[in-house]
Amino acid sequence: MTGDAPATPSPDPDGTYHMRLYVAGQSPKSVRAVENLRRVCEEHLPGRYEIELVDLLENPQLARSDEIIAVPTLVRKLPEPLRRIIGDLSDTEKVLVGLQLTKDRVDP
Amino acid sequence: MSASNDRPIATLSARPGITKSPTGIKGFDELTGGGLPHGRPTLVTGGAGSGKTLFGLEFLVRGAQDFGEPGVLLSFEESSADLADNAASLGFDLPALEADGRLVIDAMHIDPAEIITTGDFDLDGLFIRLAAAVQQVGAKRVVLDTIEVLFAALDNDAIVRAEFTRLLRWLKGQGLTTVITGERGREGQLTRFGIEEYVTDCVVVLDHRVRDELATRRLRIVKYRGSSHGTNEYPFLIRDRGLMVWPLTQVALAYGASDERVSLGVPRLDEMLSGGVYRGSTVLISGAAGTGKTTLAAQAVEAACARGEKALFVSFEESPEQILRNMRSVGIDLRRWVDAGLLRIWGERATAFGLEAHLDGLEQLLDDVEPSVAVLDAVGSLTHVGEGAEVSSLMSRELDLLKTRGITAVLTSLIHEGQPESSSTAVSSLIDTWVLLRNTESDGERNRLLFVIKSRGTAHSNQVREFRMSSDGITLLDVVVGPQGILTGSARARQLAETEAAEAARSAALEQRQRAYEGRAAEVEVEIALLRERLASQRAELDGLATESLRGESARTAVQESVALQREPGRSPAPSTENERGA
Numbered sequence: 298m299t300g301d302a303p304a305t306p307s308p309d310p311d312g313t314y315h316m317r318l319y320v321a322g323q324s325p326k327s328v329r330a331v332e333n334l335r336r337v338c339e340e341h342l343p344g345r346y347e348i349e350l351v352d353l354l355e356n357p358q359l360a361r362s363d364e365i366i367a368v369p370t371l372v373r374k375l376p377e378p379l380r381r382i383i384g385d386l387s388d389t390e391k392v393l394v395g396l397q398l399t400k401d402r403v404d405p
Numbered sequence: 406m407s408a409s410n411d412r413p414i415a416t417l418s419a420r421p422g423i424t425k426s427p428t429g430i431k432g433f434d435e436l437t438g439g440g441l442p443h444g445r446p447t448l449v450t451g452g453a454g455s456g457k458t459l460f461g462l463e464f465l466v467r468g469a470q471d472f473g474e475p476g477v478l479l480s481f482e483e484s485s486a487d488l489a490d491n492a493a494s495l496g497f498d499l500p501a502l503e504a505d506g507r508l509v510i511d512a513m514h515i516d517p518a519e520i521i522t523t524g525d526f527d528l529d530g531l532f533i534r535l536a537a538a539v540q541q542v543g544a545k546r547v548v549l550d551t552i553e554v555l556f557a558a559l560d561n562d563a564i565v566r567a568e569f570t571r572l573l574r575w576l577k578g579q580g581l582t583t584v585i586t587g588e589r590g591r592e593g594q595l596t597r598f599g600i601e602e603y604v605t606d607c608v609v610v611l612d613h614r615v616r617d618e619l620a621t622r623r624l625r626i627v628k629y630r631g632s633s634h635g636t637n638e639y640p641f642l643i644r645d646r647g648l649m650v651w652p653l654t655q656v657a658l659a660y661g662a663s664d665e666r667v668s669l670g671v672p673r674l675d676e677m678l679s680g681g682v683y684r685g686s687t688v689l690i691s692g693a694a695g696t697g698k699t700t701l702a703a704q705a706v707e708a709a710c711a712r713g714e715k716a717l718f719v720s721f722e723e724s725p726e727q728i729l730r731n732m733r734s735v736g737i738d739l740r741r742w743v744d745a746g747l748l749r750i751w752g753e754r755a756t757a758f759g760l761e762a763h764l765d766g767l768e769q770l771l772d773d774v775e776p777s778v779a780v781l782d783a784v785g786s787l788t789h790v791g792e793g794a795e796v797s798s799l800m801s802r803e804l805d806l807l808k809t810r811g812i813t814a815v816l817t818s819l820i821h822e823g824q825p826e827s828s829s830t831a832v833s834s835l836i837d838t839w840v841l842l843r844n845t846e847s848d849g850e851r852n853r854l855l856f857v858i859k860s861r862g863t864a865h866s867n868q869v870r871e872f873r874m875s876s877d878g879i880t881l882l883d884v885v886v887g888p889q890g891i892l893t894g895s896a897r898a899r900q901l902a903e904t905e906a907a908e909a910a911r912s913a914a915l916e917q918r919q920r921a922y923e924g925r926a927a928e929v930e931v932e933i934a935l936l937r938e939r940l941a942s943q944r945a946e947l948d949g950l951a952t953e954s955l956r957g958e959s960a961r962t963a964v965q966e967s968v969a970l971q972r973e974p975g976r977s978p979a980p981s982t983e984n985e986r987g988a
Contacts, residue, residue, distance in 0.1 A: 321529035329525075357533045364514045365530035367522075367559065380519055383559060387524035395521035 314338070314346040314396070315375040319360075321353045321368045326385045330369035333386035341398050371395075423631040426474070426546070426582040429467025430460070432650030436635045437626065441607055444580040446573050448604035450587035450596050451611030456622060456643050457586040459495060460611065461548035462488070463647050464584050466497040469507040474545035474582075477538040479531075480512040481554035488512065495647050509538040517558040526561070528568040532575065539579065547576060547583045556598040570603055595627065606630045612638070621761065624650050640799075642761040649765060651802055661685070667778070667813055670708030671701070673881035674840070677857050677866035682838045684777075685811040686861070687804055691818040692842030696853055697874050698817035699723075701840070702780045703732045703739060704879055705815045709778035710742035717776035718750045719767065722783060725750035736878040749774045764799060768806060779807060783817040804835050837861045842872060845893055852893035855881060871897065 318334055320327035331350065338346045353360050353368065363372065373380040373396055382395035393399045425439030434440045441447045441464070451457045465476035480488055488510060489499045502508035511534055538544065552572075556565050576583045585604060587596035595601040601608055608627040613620060623638040641650040666681035669688070675681045682688055688705070690698045702718075709716045718739075720728055728750055729740050742748035751770055753763075771779070784800060807814040816836070838860040844851050853872040857865045870881040871893045885892045885900050892900045 319530065321527075321533065326525050326527065333524075353530060353533050357537045360530045360533045361511060361537070366513060366515065366528060366534075366555070367526045367531070368529045369526060370530065378519065381521070383520060383522045384524035384526040384561075391521055391523035395523065 312345050313375070314342055314373060315349075316346065317349045317351055317363070317372045317374060319351045319353055319363070319365045319368055319370045319372070327369055329385040329387065330371070333389070333392070334371060337386065337389055337392050337396075341393065341396075425632070426468070427472060428460075428464045429471050430463050430648045430650060432639070432641070433624075433648070436639060436650060437629060438632060438634065441582055441584070442629070442632070443582050444577065445606040446576055446583040446585055446604050447607040447609065448585050448587055448596070448601055449609045449611065450589055450601065452589040452613060455589070455611040455613040456641070456648065457611050458483070458488075458550050459491065459643055459648060460609075461550050461584045461586055462492050462497065462499075463495060465508060465546055465548050466492065466495075466499070466502065467647075468546045468582075469502050469505075475507045475542040476509075476546035476548065477535065477542070477544045478508070478510045478548045478550065479535060479538075479552075480510065480550050481515055482551055483512060484514075485510050485512045494645065495643070496645055497647075506542050509542055509544070511535075511538055515554055515558045520558055522559055522561055526559075526564060528555075528565075528572065531568075532572070535572075539581065545580075545582060547581045548586070549583065550586045551588060552585055553588050553596065553598050553600065556600075562598075566603075569600065573603055611641075640761040642765050644765055649761075651761065651764065661811065663811065667712075668705075668708045669701070669815075670704035670706075670711075671879050671881060673870060674701075674855070674857075677868065677870070677881075678838065678860050679864050682813065682860065683862065684813055685808060686837035687807065687814045687816065687835065688838040688840065689816050689818060689836040690840045690842065691820050693820055693844055696842035696844055697872060697879070698819075698842060699728070699782050700732065700735050700737070700874055700879060701842070701872075702782055702815045702817050703728070703737050705813075706748060706778060706780055707737050707739065707742070709776075709813075710739075710745070710747045714747070714777040715774060716742070716748045717770060717774045717779040718748065718782070719770065719780065720750065720752045720782045721754065722752075724752045728752070734876065735874050736876050749776070761799075764803060764806070767803060771806065771810060771812070776812060778813045778815065780815045781817070783819050785819040801835055838863070838865075848894070848896050850894045852897075854884070854893065 316334075318330060320330060334348060338348070351359055351363075353365065359365070367383045369383075369385060371382040371386065371392075373382075380395055380397070382392060386392050424443040425434075425437065425441060426443045427434045427440040449457045449460050461478070465478055468474035468476050478488070483491070485499075492499045499508065499510060503510060513531075513534075535547070539547065552569065555569075556562065559565050573583075585600070587598075587600055589595065589610075590597040590599070595608065595610060605628070607629045610625045610627050612623040612625070614623065615621075622641050622643070624641045625638045626634045626636065639650050641648055663684040663686075665684040666675075666679075667684050668675050668681045669678075690701050692698050699720075706716045706718055718725075718728065723731070725743075729743070732739050739748060739750070743750065749770070753766070767781075781803070804814065839858040841856045841858050843854045843856065845854055853874075855870045855872040857867075859865075869884050871884050873880045873882060882897075885897045
């Protein structure tokens, strides 16, 4: 999963991460995902993140328009490029990789 | 899974309990006795470019257009625009159907490069999208193309499998007739991710293979639970009017039989066949190279056009212009019929396309021309395209095609010199009338003989005819039977001359005898005349004598009187001769 964008840590103008978390109702997975995301963000992006929570059961049309197949899905809209992290975000390492927040470790 | 299903769409079915949804794919519904299992998922799998997406598309479009069943297409591979283009190549207008509210196309964009999975998830997003789309148009049909992309993109096989199973259950629960396409896996695997294990009702495998540089497509129904189905591999074709499958033994020999006879254009041949062949029957003309097969076939076309009927001449060996020229050289002017719009000559190399494309092309031609007589010259060329069994199955389908339309078909077939008298494509059992042309070689020349080997339902002549082509067309001659068998060509001429000479000799002899007789008769006449003459002269002599003797008598009387006169006084003396007598 690394073939894509060069793992340049994204120095954002204002440095804020805009993210959307799509869930379907209040399933245990959804709840876990919300909790995991909050924890990771507090740890690694304190004060530099925005999370929008979307419940597809309430807004089903968003599933199509935002290309959502699996839930929970976390979409990082900013900084570019767009990233999707599917799952309950229980594996923090992977979440950090997905959000490209692993600047200390990735570059060889 | 419940066996009973009381959905409105039901078609002919092998057993009660299974209802079927017609796909509208030509040939496929016949093959399956009505289509895909209604309200259940079907897996259609095949390699890249095997036509599985088009199969799904046609299933949806026909459903929406022809069977009143709106549909949903979830595409994981192609964009809506690409799909619309693909469908347009089959003549389907997806955007129009979408605008009509009979179709929803949801092209899911999945880019594995921007996706990471971590931890537990499910495919509710997919379910929500699908449910929304189904609800939007009241869909009865769903196509998932190709769901396996999910297995590749989401690196959690266990979850995807579980979710896939849940999806199938949901689809069945909704009573949706579903086509799931799958990518062919490696050896023995029907799909790359083994999803055939989950789709248990119906599995169709599409194959696109290349053999001898020719591509052919095949379709096979691997499984169809609760229904009988054909198990063979069936050729299919992607045409500009949708897919088409050819069940090998589809036509149940149910065509009509006409009592009308049509001429093959050669009066003596018609005579041999008790007045021609039945309309709608199939005639095979076989023979070695240069025996005149094409010419004889062209003569049948000529006859049909002369009757005002339409004809089609399909050549796998010559171009239309070539045929026109060659036939003109034997006095058959086909161009006037082409100009009059009665005749269509179609030339194509048999090897240009696969067998199926060829069959499809023929069907299209028949649709366009609507001929009453069709010539296929020469069917043997098709053996270059496929193998024996394939070719003969193709032939039987072609003949079915012609027969069901009541078209009188004339096929030519090349037999190699020295081959037994079977036709190379083994179609002889499918044909009604079989005319064999054969070369005979003798006296340094080659001549042609014509035999009628069989003609179903017809008292046909057992006679061999000599077959002659000249600039005036075809003529059939009675063969001359000489001491060494049948004679043709110059041997025939010689035999005829000999017969004539013998005849002349005989009549000369007769004449001679006649003359001899006449001479003799004349001689006899002369003799008779001579004899008569002689007789007459004898008579005359006799008469002369009689007069003389009468004269003598009177003289004697006179002498006697004179003697008496002398002896007696007063009588005159008699001559002296009378003296002795009186002494």
